[in-house]
Structure formats: structure tokens, C-alpha cells
Amino acid sequence: MKTIQYFIENLNYITDLTIQHLILIGIAIILALIIWVSVGIAIRNKDKTANTILSIGSLFMSIPSVALYGILVTIPFFGLRTRSAVFGLILYSMIPIVRNVYTALNEVDPSIIEAARGMGMSERQILKEVQLPLALPVIFAGVRVALVMMVGIATLAVFIGEQNLGQLIQQGISRTRTDMVITGAIMVSIIAIGIDLLIGYLKKKIVSPGLLLDDNQGGR
Amino acid sequence: MINLKDISKTYPGESKPAVDNLSLEIDEGEICILVGPSGCGKTTTLKMINRLIEPSSGKIFINGQDAINQNPNKLRQDIGYVIQDIGLFPHMTVAENIATVPKLKDWDQAKIDERIDELLNLIGLNPADTKDKYPAQLSGGQKQRIGVARAMAVDPPIMLMDEPFAAVDPITRTQLQNEFLSLQKKIQKTICFVTHDIDEAIKMGDKIAILNQGRLIQSDSPKNILFNPKNEFVEDFVGSDRSLKVLNLIKVSEIMKKNIPTATTQSSPKEVLDKINDSRQSYILVIDKGEKLIGYVNKKRMKSNSNKNWKENIKYSQVISSDASLIDALSRLIQNNQSILPVTSDENNLIGIVKLKDIQDKIADSYQAESELEEPEVV
Amino acid sequence: MTIQEVLNTLIQNAPSLVIQHLQLVFLSVGIAILIALPLGILLSRDKFKPYLPTIISFFNVAQGVPSLAVIAIFMPILGIGFTSAVVALSIYALLPIIRNTLAGLGNLDQDIIEAARGMGMPANKVLLKIELPLALPVIIAGVQTATVVTVGTAILANLIGAGGLGRMIFAGISMFEPVRIFVGSLLSALIAVTLDQTLKYIQTKLTVQLDN
Numbered sequence: 001m002k003t004i005q006y007f008i009e010n011l012n013y014i015t016d017l018t019i020q021h022l023i024l025i026g027i028a029i030i031l032a033l034i035i036w037v038s039v040g041i042a043i044r045n046k047d048k049t050a051n052t053i054l055s056i057g058s059l060f061m062s063i064p065s066v067a068l069y070g071i072l073v074t075i076p077f078f079g080l081r082t083r084s085a086v087f088g089l090i091l092y093s094m095i096p097i098v099r100n101v102y103t104a105l106n107e108v109d110p111s112i113i114e115a116a117r118g119m120g121m122s123e124r125q126i127l128k129e130v131q132l133p134l135a136l137p138v139i140f141a142g143v144r145v146a147l148v149m150m151v152g153i154a155t156l157a158v159f160i161g162e163q164n165l166g167q168l169i170q171q172g173i174s175r176t177r178t179d180m181v182i183t184g185a186i187m188v189s190i191i192a193i194g195i196d197l198l199i200g201y202l203k204k205k206i207v208s209p210g211l212l213l214d215d216n217q218g219g220r
Numbered sequence: 221m222i223n224l225k226d227i228s229k230t231y232p233g234e235s236k237p238a239v240d241n242l243s244l245e246i247d248e249g250e251i252c253i254l255v256g257p258s259g260c261g262k263t264t265t266l267k268m269i270n271r272l273i274e275p276s277s278g279k280i281f282i283n284g285q286d287a288i289n290q291n292p293n294k295l296r297q298d299i300g301y302v303i304q305d306i307g308l309f310p311h312m313t314v315a316e317n318i319a320t321v322p323k324l325k326d327w328d329q330a331k332i333d334e335r336i337d338e339l340l341n342l343i344g345l346n347p348a349d350t351k352d353k354y355p356a357q358l359s360g361g362q363k364q365r366i367g368v369a370r371a372m373a374v375d376p377p378i379m380l381m382d383e384p385f386a387a388v389d390p391i392t393r394t395q396l397q398n399e400f401l402s403l404q405k406k407i408q409k410t411i412c413f414v415t416h417d418i419d420e421a422i423k424m425g426d427k428i429a430i431l432n433q434g435r436l437i438q439s440d441s442p443k444n445i446l447f448n449p450k451n452e453f454v455e456d457f458v459g460s461d462r463s464l465k466v467l468n469l470i471k472v473s474e475i476m477k478k479n480i481p482t483a484t485t486q487s488s489p490k491e492v493l494d495k496i497n498d499s500r501q502s503y504i505l506v507i508d509k510g511e512k513l514i515g516y517v518n519k520k521r522m523k524s525n526s527n528k529n530w531k532e533n534i535k536y537s538q539v540i541s542s543d544a545s546l547i548d549a550l551s552r553l554i555q556n557n558q559s560i561l562p563v564t565s566d567e568n569n570l571i572g573i574v575k576l577k578d579i580q581d582k583i584a585d586s587y588q589a590e591s592e593l594e595e596p597e598v599v
Numbered sequence: 600m601t602i603q604e605v606l607n608t609l610i611q612n613a614p615s616l617v618i619q620h621l622q623l624v625f626l627s628v629g630i631a632i633l634i635a636l637p638l639g640i641l642l643s644r645d646k647f648k649p650y651l652p653t654i655i656s657f658f659n660v661a662q663g664v665p666s667l668a669v670i671a672i673f674m675p676i677l678g679i680g681f682t683s684a685v686v687a688l689s690i691y692a693l694l695p696i697i698r699n700t701l702a703g704l705g706n707l708d709q710d711i712i713e714a715a716r717g718m719g720m721p722a723n724k725v726l727l728k729i730e731l732p733l734a735l736p737v738i739i740a741g742v743q744t745a746t747v748v749t750v751g752t753a754i755l756a757n758l759i760g761a762g763g764l765g766r767m768i769f770a771g772i773s774m775f776e777p778v779r780i781f782v783g784s785l786l787s788a789l790i791a792v793t794l795d796q797t798l799k800y801i802q803t804k805l806t807v808q809l810d811n
Contacts, residue, residue: 062795063788064751070768070784074600074777115307115367118272118380119321120297129320133311148663155665156755159772169667173758178675185668192663208311210354 003186006179014168018187021164024082024157025150025195028089032146036094037139040101041127050102057095065092065153069160085157092153093146100142104135137211140203144196151192155184165191221410222246222269222378227278228434229264238264240434241278246427248377251404251411253425255418257457261434262414266380269412270299282378297321300371300379300409304386306363308355308370314340315351318370325374339369342406344399361392368400372407381413385420397424418458422446422468430454442469463583467546475582476542476563476572482507485514489530493522505562505570506534513539513562513570539564542571546582549574604778612767612779617786620763623681623753624794627688628746635693636738639700640726651705658698666691666752674759684753684761691752692745699741703734736806743798750791754783764790 007014043050060068068088078084108131116126158166168184171177204212224244230237239261246252254262267273269280271292280287287295309317315336322332340347343365355363364385371379385393385400401424404411415421421428422442429439430453438450446462446469449455459465481499483492485508496504496519506514515534522533538556540549542563553561553576563572641647642654669691670684677683707730715725731738757765764783771779 058795058799059792062747062750062791064747064754064791066751066754066765066768067784067787067791070771070780071788074781109305109307111303111305111307112309113307114272115301115303116309116320118270118296118299118301118303119371120293120295120324121320122293125324130309130311134309136311151663152665155667166665166667169665169671170758173667173671173674176674178672181668181671181674185664185672188665188668189660189663193660196659196663208354210311210313210356213354213356 002179003182006177007183010183014165014183014187017163017165017167018191020162021151021154021166021188021191024085024154024162024164025089025147028086028150028154029093029143029147031086032090032093032097033143035090036097037101040098041105041132043098043102044105044131054095054099054102057098060091061095065156066159069157073160080161082162084160085154085162088157089150089153092149096142096145096149097139100138101135104138105131107138108134133208134211136207137203140199140207144199147195147199148192151188151195155188221248221283222252222412223281224265224269225279225281227265227268227275227280229261229268229273230276237276237434239268239275242431242434242436244429244436244439246410246412248410249408250426251413251424252427252429253421254412254414254429254431255416255421256431256437258416259433260431262416262431263382264434265431266382266412266414269378269380270296270301272296297324297374298376298378300376302367302371302379302381302384304383306367306384306387308363308367310355313352313354314358314366317355317366318373320370321373327374335373339372342372342403343369360388361396364388364392364396365399368403372409377410379409379411381411383415384413386415386417393420400424419465419468422465430457432457464547464550466583467550467579470546470582471542472540472544472546472549472563472574473542475546475578476574477578478572480505480562480570480573482570483517484508485531489522492517492530493519496522505537505573507570511570512568513537513564537562539568540574541566546579550576550579553579600777600781605782608767608778608782613764613782613786616762616764616767616783617790619681619761620750620753620765620787620790623684623688623756623761623763624746624749624790626685627749627753628692628742630685630689631692631696631745631749632742634689635696636700638693639697639738640704640731642697643701643704651701655698655701658694658701662694662698666748667755670752670755670759679760681761683759684756687759688749688752688756692749695744695748696738696741699737699744700734703737703741704730706737707733736802739798739802739805743795743802746798747791747795750787750794754787 039053043053065088068091069084072078072084072087073080078087105127112130112134113126116130121129154162154164155166155169158164158170165184165187168180168187172180172182172184222245224242226241226243227239228237228241229239242261242265244252244265254265256262264273268275269282269287271287282295282299309320312320315333318336318339319332322335327335336351337347340350345362345365350358350362350366355366358366364387368384385396388396397420413424415424422445425442427439428442428445430437430445432453438445438454440448443466445454446458446466449458449462455462481495481501482505483495485506487495492504492506496502496517502519503516505516508514515536517530517533518535522530538552538558538561540552540561540563542565549561553559559576561574562570563574565571642651647654670687673683673687673690677686711733712725712729715729716722720728753761753763754765754768757763757769764787767779767783768787771777771781771783
């Protein structure tokens with residue numbers, strides 16, 4: 001098949017683009033986690049602020065990424081540089097991460113919190129030792145969603161000059177090269193699935209086994 | 221040890237206080253039960269002791285010190301707190317759960333490990349099996365026990381318990397109550413225990429404080445609450461079957477009769493019949509060489525089957541242990557349609573006998589009731 | 600880029616493209632609903648229960664394929680133009696709707712359904728009167744997602760000659776005209792947000808009704 005041939009012939013180029021793709025996502029997710037997890041923790045007890053922030057985030061979600069990139073490009077500070085792409089990715093990951101952190105922290109069983117308070121734990125200790133560990137599974141789910149989204153949105157950043165797997169698809173369209181398009185599409189899908197599996201693996205490693213039992217045992 | 225002085229709590233926006241000028245003293249080593257209908261303020265009162273709720277007015281003294289002067293977290297670290305849903309941390313193992321307060325107090329790991337094993341043994345669980353399990357892998361009864369162990373981790377002199385056994389089935393609940401009472405004999409803690417169940421209060425409490433609408437109505441020993449209810453509310457709350465409730469408090473050993481006529485498996489049929497006649501009863505209990513109860517034989521049967529092997533006439537009888545409560549004895553008597561119950565040890569040795577009539581007499585004594593309507597005893 | 604330029608572009612070039620863009624979106628989502636809804640209902644029936652995890656996994660994987668690729672793949676098959684774009688967009692919009700239909704119908708309180716069946720209600724009535732109304736909020740959320748996503752994908756559809764605001768944006772990119780990029784992007788964003796909020800409002804109204 002033409003596609004396989006293309007893949008083999010251009011392995012270096014494809015690997016290069018893949019790495020670029022991963023770097024872009026990597027930078028974005030690290031910054032996103034630092035920013036959005038902090039926000040989620042900060043608003044955990046402030047319902048009104050949380051609602052406002054989540055509404056704003058929802059608003060961003062509905063803006064098409066190409067449109068957002070388009071607007072960013074016209075702003076002097078951002079322009080046609082990688083920072084626009086990173087900024088866009090961070091914005092789009094707001095809702096999955098903030099919403100999940102906020103919800104998970106608030107959904108911890110109240111009797112657990114009461115027991116912790118009754119034992120003499122301070123607010124900070126409760127957050128660190130009890131709430132956050134218990135919120136981890138849901139936070140991981142949010143990170144998963146954010147990352148898979150980023151893989152797709154990063155593809156579109158090629159329109160503002162980014163070099164990543166989206167190039168294969170875009171070039172494939174303008175040069176009517178199906179082999180390039182399919183290669184690009186498959187590579188992106190592989191990355192998305194790979195990241196999904198990676199997060200699943202990390203989750204098993206990081207989240208307390210006590211919380212994962214239901215997954216394995218399906219209820220006693 | 222715990223001294224509540226005129227404490228009140230009114231929630232903002234509410235006109236009626238949740239707790240209204242309540243004063244109560246809980247002595248060292250005693251279990252004080254706060255009991256009353258829903259909304260009576262018992263849980264609110266409990267939570268003011270460890271300052272999870274701050275009183276609107278009044279003072280709380282713990283060991284002579286005003287609780288308001290202590291850092292709330294430090295205060296709570298020295299008070300054991302057990303709640304209905306326990307609140308075991310699902311992301312921590314049993315060992316890590318129990319280690320929570322010791323860690324807050326910077327105990328060193330060796331001491332913590334030792335204490336964990338000690339506590340698990342104390343509550344009847346095998347440390348090796350249980351230590352590394354997660355709450356999701358435990359049964360309801362196990363969770364409850366571990367909740368108690370966790371609260372006792374740093375050996376606090378005071379424990380607050382809010383309906384700790386309410387979330388399990390009745391059989392497990394009875395087990396937990398009995399185990400806890402045995403435990404208390406060993407550890408002698410000062411305990412403030414909230415329940416809505418008057419039977420649990422009577423069973424568990426050294427002192428019972430009945431609350432209603434935020435006020436303390438009567439604070440007394442279980443027997444006094446049953447025999448001398450202060451007013452109609454207490455009478456109603458205790459229930460019209462309070463005479464039966466007294467039976468919870470009295471053990472079989474207190475009224476059982478010893479020195480009962482018996483026949484042994486070695487006896488001849490004639491000897492057995494003689495014994496029955498001597499005893500002026502219609503039956504005799506049969507024991508073996510080692511004083512273990514086999515059953516009983518009936519006079520009528522003995523007479524009609526004098527030629528056959530008399531041992532075939534031996535019938536099985538329900539028994540009761542000497543430290544069971546009279547209510548258990550009464551239930552067993554009625555269920556099995558017996559009017560007498562042999563009392564046996566764990567190894568099935570015959571210790572004594574308890575009669576339905578004796579139980580009745582005991583209650584009557586307690587209430588100083590005179591009987592007029594009575595059937596004569598049939599011989 | 601001056602305000603004057605922005606306004607000019609808005610007044611002269613925008614209207615027809617906005618209409619075209621809306622046509623793309625409504626047609627595609629409409630077709631997607633017509634296919635996805637029945638399909639989702641079908642797949643949620645008991646006979647498909649054993650296959651459900653596999654089906655859902657398939658959809659999860661499919662979700663990972665970027666919109667750009669979906670459009671690109673259809674280019675050689677369908678050719679260029681408005682119609683091809685609608686086909687590609689419909690297919691891409693199918694996903695969120697099917698996923699939410701399956702999720703909505705799959706997460707219903709089984710007690711309610713059992714009660715209905717116990718009353719002797721025939722299966723099709725259970726579906727129409729009970730299952731669908733209860734799953735509706737989630738399904739509408741799926742339509743919401745599909746719509747918003749389609750607004751964005753429709754921009755890309757210009758690459759296969761669909762027109763719409765994508766034409767303005769890409770023209771701006773290739774001709775280095777920031778004004779066009781800006782106006783096209785801004786309008787797309789506004790359309791997306793408006794449609795999203797409208798559908799959200801509808802969904803809230805329906806959920807409130809159900810709670811009552």
C-alpha cells in the first residue's frame with residue numbers, strides 16, 4: 001500500500017514530527033496541571049467563584065480551536081509562535097482539569113472528613129492526606145481527557161505554523177496525497193491511544209490500591 | 221473527668237436552641253450514654269466536647285481544664301472519636317488508618333507498628349491478615365472494630381462515640397456491644413456515647429442521660445431510670461415494657477438455683493424413678509460421669525417403658541449459660557415451651573437451673589408488685 | 600488592522616459566509632442526529648449488551664482521530680464541495696451523539712424500567728415514554744458537543760471547498776490578512792458560543808421538567 005511505503009520512506013520525518021507533537025503536548029500539560037490543579041484546589045470551598053470560573057471555562061470549550069488560534073495570532077504578544085499553540089492547549093484543558101479537581105475534592109464522603117477533623121487533623125493536613133489522595137482517580141480521568149483533546153487540537157496548530165503530525169494531514173490535503181493523510185491520521189490516533197494507556201498505567205501506579213479495588217473485583 | 225457546665229448551642233437563624241443550658245458530669249472510667257429522640261441535641265452535645273461544634277455559651281472542662289483554652293486540633297488528637305459511618309480512609313490500609321494520629325503526634329515507626337499489632341489483637345483481629353487490607357476488602361463488623369481501634373491508637377483517656385454500632389445488622393451489633401463492654405473492662409476509658417436506642421443505652425451505660433429538645437431530663441443509673449423514671453416523658457421513652465428491660469441488666473447467675481437433683485447415666489431405671497419421686501418433680505435431669513448434661517427424663521415415660529433401655533427416654537433440653545441476661549433466658553424458655561432451663565458451662569457441665577417462675581419473681585421483687593392473679597404450681 | 604477594516608470585512612464579506620457556515624452546521628448535525636439516535640437506541644438494546652464494551656472502546660478510539668484527518672480522508676472519496684463537506688461533517692458529528700445516547704440510555708435507574716415492564720408496558724412504549732425522556736438531558740448534551748465541534752470542523756471543511764467562515768480564515772492565512780483571520784475566527788467563536796448556550800438552556804429546561 002502507498003501508505004506503508006510512504007511511512008517507511010519518510011520514517012525520519014515522521015519521527016521528527018511525532019516528537020514535536022509530543023513536546024508541544026508535554027509542555028502544555030505540565031503548565032496546565034500546575035495552573036489548573038492549583039485553581040481547582042483554591043476554589044474547592046468557594047462554590048460561587050467555582051461556578052463562575054467553570055462557566056467561563058465552558059465558554060472557552062465551545063470556541064473552535066482554529067478560531068481561537070486565529071484570534072491569538074492577531075494579538076501582538078502571541079502571534080505566529082509556539083506560545084500561541086501552548087496557550088490554546090492550556091485554555092482547552094481548563095475545564096477537564098479544574099472541573100474534575102473541584103468536583104472530586106467536594107465529593108469526598110463527609111463522614112471521612114468528619115472523622116479526620118475529629119482526629120485532630122488541620123485543614124491543610126486533611127487536604128494533603130485525605131482529600132487529594134481520594135480525589136486522584138477522578139483527577140486522572142480529567143487529565144486523560146485533557147491529553148487526548150490536546151493531541152487533536154495540537155494537530156490544528158499547524159495552521160499557525162507549528163510543525164507536528166498535523167503537517168502530514170494538511171500537506172496531504174493540499175497536495176492530494178492520501179498516503180500522507182492516512183499516515184498522519186493513524187500516527188495521531190496511535191499517540192492518542194498510547195497516551196490513554198500511559199495515563200491508565202500511571203493511575204494504577206500512583207493511586208492508592210484501596211481505591212482501585214472496585215475496578216478489579218467488581219464489588220465484593 | 222468531663223464537666224459540662226450550662227452549655228447551650230443555638231444555630232444562627234434558629235430561634236430555639238439545639239442544646240439548652242445542659243450540665244452534666246462524666247466520671248473517670250464510666251460510660252455515659254446520651255440518649256433521646258431525634259433532634260434532642262445529643263450529637264450536638266457530644267461534638268461540643270471535642271469542639272467540632274463550639275458552644276454558644278457555657279463551659280466545658282476536660283480534666284479540670286477549660287477546653288476553650290486548648291488548640292482544637294491538639295485537643296482532638298487526645299480524644300478518641302468514633303462515628304456511625306466510621307469514616308475509614310479508603311485509600312489507606314488498616315495499618316495506615318490506625319497510624320493516623322500517632323503520626324500526627326510524631327511517634328516513631330517502631331512504636332507505631334507495635335501499637336497497631338497490639339490494638340488489632342485487642343479487638344480480636346489477626347494483625348498479619350488484617351494490617352495490609354484496604355477498607356473496601358472488609359466486612360461491616362470489621363470496619364466498625366477497626367474504627368474503634370483507630371480511635372484508641374494513642375490510648376486517649378476519653379472517647380466520644382456517636383451511634384458507633386448503628387450501621388450494622390442486629391446480630392453484629394450485639395456482638396460489637398458485648399466485645400466493647402469486655403474491652404472497657406480492660407481499658408477503663410471515660411466514654412461519652414450517643415445512641416437513639418434505649419435498649420443499647422441500658423445495656424452499655426454506667427450512667428444514662430436522657431435528653432429532649434436540647435434539655436437534660438434525667439441523668440441516672442440504668443436501674444434508676446427504669447425503676448424511677450422522673451416524668452411521663454422518660455416513662456414513655458423507656459417504653460411500656462420497662463419491666464422486661466430490667467431483665468437485660470440481670471444475669472442468670474444471680475437467680476439460678478444450684479443443688480439440683482440429678483440422675484446419672486450409670487443409674488438403674490429403679491434408681492432413676494426413685495430420684496424423680498424424691499424430688500417431687502415430674503422429671504429429672506440426667507448427667508454423665510463427667511457431670512455433663514445429657515438431657516432429661518419424664519416420669520410418665522419412665523413408668524410406661526420400664527423394661528426397655530431407660531436411656532432411650534432421655535430427651536434433649538435447651539440450655540443457657542450463667543452470664544447470659546435474663547432476657548435471653550426468658551426468650552429461650554418461651555421459644556422452646558419450657559418452664560425451666562438448665563444452666564451449663566461452656567464445656568456443657570451442669571451448673572444450675574433457672575425457672576420461669578424465678579424470673580417472674582425477680583421482676584415482681586424489683587417493682588414490689590404483689591401477686592393475686594396466680595396459677596398454683598403443678599407438681 | 601484597524602477598526603475600519605474590521606467593520607468593512609464584517610459588513611461586506613461576512614454575512615453570506617456566516618449563513619453558509621450555519622447551513623453546514625445545521626445540515627450536518629441534523630443528519631448526524633437522524634443516524635446516531637436510532638443507531639444508539641439500537642445498540643443499547645439487550646441483545647447488544649455483551650458487545651457493548653467493545654463497541655464503546657471502538658467509539659473511544661474513533662474519538663481520537665483528529666477532525667482534520669476525517670475531512671482529509673473523505674476528500675478522495677467524495678471530491679470537493681459543499682456536499683462532500685456535509686457528509687464528512689455528519690460522520691464526525693455522529694460520534695458524540697452516539698456516545699451520549701449510549702451513555703444516557705445505559706445509566707438509567709433500572710428500578711424504574713423494571714417497574715414499567717412489571718406494569719405490563721410494551722417495550723416500545725417503555726422506550727418512548729420512559730427511557731428516552733429520562734436519557735434526554737444526556738443526549739442533548741451530546742448534541743451540544745456535536746454542534747460545537749461541528750462549528751469548528753466546518754472551518755476546516757473549507758479545505759475541501761465547503762465555504763463558510765473557513766473560507767475567510769484560510770484566505771486570511773494565505774494572503775497574510777490578519778483582518779480576515781480575526782473576523783472569521785471571532786464570528787466562528789461567537790456562533791459556537793451562542794449555539795452552545797442555547798442548547799445548554801434547552802437542556803436545563805428539559806432537566807427541570809423531568810425533576811418535577
